[in-house]
Amino acid sequence: MDLKFYLSGTLLVVYLSACSVGSQSKRSDQQVTEKTTTNETNSADSTTSNPKPSQAAEPVSSAPISPADVASSAPINSTDVTVTFGPSMMFQDYDNLTTPPLNPLGGGTLYPVQGIPSERGEGGDGVISISKSDAVSGSSLLNHMMSGRLYMAWWNNDGTSWHFAHETKADKATWKFNTYNRMVLWIKMPNYPQPYEKDGGNGIELGTYVKRITNEDPYSQETGGTHFYHQLNIPSLGAWTQVVIGMYPDHSRGIQGDPGPQNYPTVAGGDPANTYNYFDTLTSFYIDNPYDNPTSYPADYFVDNIQFTTVPYVENDKQVKSLTSTYVAADNRIVVTWNAGWAGDSTHEVRYAFSDIHKNGWASATPAPNGLVPLNASGYFGRYYDSTALPLAGHDLIYIAIKPQNSSLFTQIAIPLKK
Secondary structure, eight states, X not given: OOHHHHHSTTOOSSOOOOOBOOOOOSSOGGGSOOOOSSSOTTOTTOOOOOOOOOOOOOTTTSSOOOHHHHHHSOEEEOSSOEEEOOOOEEXXXXXXXXXXXXXXXXXXXXXXXXXXXXXXXXXXXXXEEEESSSOSSSOEEEEEEEEEOOEEEEOOBOSSOBOOGGGGSTTGGGOOTTTOOEEEEEEEOOOOSSSSOOSSOOOEEEEEEEOOSTTOOTTOSOTTSEEEEEEEOOOOSSSOEEEEEOSOOSEETTOOSOOOOOSXXXXXXXXXXXXXXXXXXXXXXXXXXXXOOOSSSSEEEEEEEEEEEOOOSOOOTTTSEEEEEEEEGGGTEEEEEEEOGGGOOSOEXXXXXXXXXXXXXXXXXXXXXXXXXXXXXXXOOEEEXXXXXXXXXXXXXXXXXXXXXXXXXXXXXXXXXXX
């Protein structure tokens, strides 16, 4: 099966769903690397018309998916399963490119740009290009770093004004407000001394900025909003990793403790209630490793297929968020990492199946080998499941479901096993 089919159009490769069944950063939350200015000091390159929003939605999961939406979504057929997804929009896929993309808003800067070294220890020296030899599909973005640390930023500034991420799309008029509730991307890491965190910590930060849409301030990327962090534990195993973030970040700048759900993060800043969701109000975002250096240089980081998509089921975002999944074919190995959030003391149970667990029910799934994942002894919120014992041969997809034992909800992630 061609993985490109999974990732284009209305698809979500990492398929998340939750139904009734019955995080901490690498350092502590207080030690998260905070950005304190509107213009990111890590990059010298950091740099509306607004369509009518869709009808207001239930605050639990942004806009619910209508039967028409589901009917118009493309089914994904494999020997194992047919999956239907809600509306999606590809943000960047790098296919058919020979040179790295420039900022579509203007100004002639790369998009993304590698942040220069800063006094905070972030950033480094890297050359961004297009790779046709290593990609999820087609081509990918390659950041060939000679020194320092990863800091790839998508600054949505035209040299004068700050814009929303959805305004960078050539087909921006097709953006469906109050609809997309997940951001999905793929990343492949170079070697690190420790392949991934096993102490409950997280080494990578996906930072986001949001601002109000109503009477927007063109000279700020966060007026009426703020700056959030999604803290990720991305393995460096020589394989591609899928990353999924939702609308419940792990940290908010200047706030100690749980930032809470951010389905509508700019209501207090002046936007109408239940109208513009987290990804509607997104301006800029970045991927940052502020803590560790790779094993050696040069070090190659690959990124592919960034998209916004819709999961039409209620998720347990408070306890299972900032997910990643990695499949190492040569070792029959599946690694899934996630954050348990500030209500993270419950043991999580992992189950698997080769058909949709949401459709068939929690009881239909098989308990995974060593699938009880307790709170880490460190007290940090990160969890992981790492196994070479799953019967993957002959399948295109495996569904992994994660359910905190003190919850009636599970979260499902579908991991493709073939290109």
